[in-house]
Amino acid sequence: MSSLRSSDRELSPEKTAAVLDGALQEFLAHGYAAARIDRIVAAAGVSKATVYRHFADKEHLFMALMQRLASRKKLFWDESIERFEEEPTTFLRHCALTMLENVADDPQVLAFFRIILGESGRFPQLAQAFLTNIEKPGLDCLTQYFQAHPELQLPDPEVAARMFIGTLTHFVVTRDILHGRQIIPIDRDRLLDNLIATLVRPASSASA
């Protein structure tokens, strides 16, 4: 009597995944309000009725998708925590490059950010899931690092962490999300080098 009943689960995981994949493209490309169920259906290769059997309505589908995306990027900072023993310059450069690679270089992530920001009025829970899963781990990681390195003589480790992430976020938002490459141009490596140099510059005695 192992599995005579097959009516326990009413939905096929396959179709669910197909719908979510179609929804991914559509919502990331057009935002919530302008997304069209028809196009999700077409991309997923299922019927409209199937969508509504798996998800109560457009809003639930959207929330399910976004929550999944947010938690998928959760492990983001785990590898950086492994490197707590490295020199500040090395460690910070590694963190910055990881951030930029995972965000600025991935159009899907950029679109994801745009949605989170744009729909933060209508879907505050989503914005908060984003902060909890992605923003907070990064801030915590860097705060702990700065705390563990008092020789940098930073007046406030948490503020230093916010300066680091804030500067990089501002860079990505203005350049990639707001299309500012021509308007307020700056070389990526120049920003990186001097951001790090400003934070780790010797505070009292040192060089000439």
Next chain:
Amino acid sequence: MSSLRSSDRELSPEKTAAVLDGALQEFLAHGYAAARIDRIVAAAGVSKATVYRHFADKEHLFMALMQRLASRKKLFWDESIERFEEEPTTFLRHCALTMLENVADDPQVLAFFRIILGESGRFPQLAQAFLTNIEKPGLDCLTQYFQAHPELQLPDPEVAARMFIGTLTHFVVTRDILHGRQIIPIDRDRLLDNLIATLVRPASSASA
């Protein structure tokens, strides 16, 4: 024969202003796609036909409104430029407070930012107008200030300006736009004090 023809101008400025005021509320509250012409009409106290006589369609109305808002906030940094002679700590604190007062404390401006960010995919020109009119003047102002104060020994004035504005922007975005007051809390004055302290801390010789 001074003005026998009265059909030179076809639109009344009064109604135009009324429509734009109604559109302001509606677009800022709901974003572009979810905004309803019906509600704009109701708020403006005009008929739907009037809207379409003054503006080609929803998109043109939206652009006109947003462009107007962007250029309205243009003078933002003018008063700060008058204070170039002040001490770094004083000057930077003044800049930061001006930014926060003009943005974080004004729900309408917050909504405006949310729209700009959210619709930056569909309306790239709008995002760029925002950068040109609001973001760039601020960066230029601070860059020039840091350039004029080499005693701070900042390795790169422009990067320092980006750190300053980036940190404050990140603060406002995470706290007010993404509803993060509970999730990644930080006292405003603590952030401000230590942001400034980190940038202006004596680089070589000084205190004990």
Next chain:
DNA sequence: GTCTATATCAGGATAGAC
């Protein structure tokens, strides 16, 4: 459990009176 076909409705845009 998934499909086809359809109900239902709302929103953007316009025609014609005044």
Next chain:
DNA sequence: GTCTATCCTGATATAGAC
């Protein structure tokens, strides 16, 4: 130049067959 009344596209959501 503005209003009232209306068109019509297109979108969400569902009913019923297989």
